[in-house]
Amino acid sequence: MTDFLYRQLLRNLTEEIRSERRPVGSRLPSIRSLSRERGVSKSTILAAYDRLEADGLISARPRSGYFVNGVQHTDPLSSHPPLISQPESTPLPVTSGQVLMDIMERGAAFDLVGDQGTELGNEALRRCLARAQRRQTAGNQNNYDEPAGLHRLRSVLANRLHSGGSHLEADQIIVTSGCQHALLLALMATTQRGDVVAVESPGFYGLFQLFEALGLKALELPSSAESGLSPDAFELALQHWDIKVLVVSPCYSTPTGASMPESNKKRILLLAQSRNIPIIEDDIYAELSFNEQRPRTLQSYDDQGLVLLCSSVSKSLSRDLRIGWIVPGRYRERIKQLKLVTSLASCRAQQQGLVDFLQEGSFDRHLRVRRQKLRQQYQQLLEMLSQCLPSMKTCSRPQGGLALWVELPDSVDSLDLYGQCLEKGIILTPGRLFTAQERYRNALRISFAFPWTEKRRAALALLGRMVADQ
Ligand SMILES: Cc1ncc(COP(=O)(O)O)c(C=O)c1O
Secondary structure: OOHHHHHHHHHHHHHHOOOOOOOOOOOOHHHHHHHHOOOOOHHHHHHHHHHHHHOOOEEEEEOOEEEEOOOOOOOOOOOOOEOOOOOOOOOEOOOOOOOOHHHHHHOOOOOOOOOOOOOOOHHHHHHHHHHHHHOOOOHHHHHOOOOOOHHHHHHHHHHHHHHHHHOOOOOEEEEOHHHHHHHHHHHHHHHHOOOOEEEEEEEOOOHHHHHHHHEEEEEEEEEEEEEEEHHHHHHHHHHHHOOEEEEEEEOOOOOOOOOOHHHHHHHHHHHHHHHOOEEEEEEEOOOHEEEOOOOOOOOHHOOOOOOOEEEEEEOOOOOOOEEEEEEEEHHHHHHHHHHHHHHHHOOHHHHHHHHHHHOOOOHHHHHHHHHHHHHHHHHHHHHHHHHOOOOEEEEOOOOOOOOOEEEOOOOOOHHHHHHHHHHHOOOEEHHHHHHOOOOOOOOEEEEEEOOHHHHHHHHHHHHHHHHHHH
């Protein structure tokens, strides 16, 4: 009954917002008054507001209430609901194939045609980096930076993380060589060979590579393409397995783009805290929200230093900078030592260039434009998919990030399709990369990171014809 009331309320509110009966910027009724008005419990209202927030339709403003956001879309794929995964619930050792290496060598993890060299770069960033390089002193050239990274950069990053609700000081951050490096350090600090690591499924392929390299077993947990990792599944898994750490990406996780409701973040954290299990939070896509405000970090709810937050500028600004960071919580000394072991230090001039870029306000300008473009490119992709891939079974509806996840008919094997497409110059990211199990063979991650040029539109149309021929 409660579930029914929740769904009905959610449907009504969504409809009222999309039809603009609740206009952009308007304030939603308080939880108490809506509960009275609709005759449902406050927790049902709160759950519905949480869901609307995760869907990007509304935002909570501290001490002011909930407000309708500025971005609503029509959904040309409303008959293709996002999926909920049901992976096998046994921890498995991980072995990976050659496909990822092949995709990376073609520079095409996020592009159907591996052609992003033609897009414009960021001129302001280039200027800041060049200036920092020119100003480098002889002393800097001949000495390593301190292991934690440039203090000024850590301080600017700490300030930026306030928008995710994380109130940090520079000393609580360590600079890494990208987010993959941060994830490596976090896993090294919290696990030993043979340990079981819980992870959402489907999950980021780079993680499975790390599990393999570190001899860890992946316990893949059911996740929804809308709300991410299921807290119920995590709770159940904790009762059955000796889980050493959970890795999760609450904000626009790849490949589905799911966003975790705030109540799920809190519940997952409480479950982990009750067993003293660290959580590695991958926050790399959070700045790429389709709305003006990034979602809160899971780390922001943690008062025990159990969450290790990992991120980088690779998705929001430049993959080539190779600058990332980790908020190590209670693992600070260990992570600092591991940073030293794995890379000694980071490049000072690069870090200084990034500091200048961030401080000039160029990053915020860049993000505003980027978010808007991503929103458009996503909407265009949905429209193209509804025309090119009518046989598609499900399609996720992210509210940020760079990609979505589609399930094709069961007869399609996306690994076979990968080979066939390569011959035509199209590079797919097959579902099989996002699991250590024999799953997701009929799924694909499709990116909207780049503008839909004629070449990309033609590639998508050709992909649609090839799927139809399977
Ligand atoms: C979820 C996720 N985490 C981490 C990374 C690695 O990021 P970086 O390039 O900063 O090492 C990626 C890159 O695709 C990613 O998608």
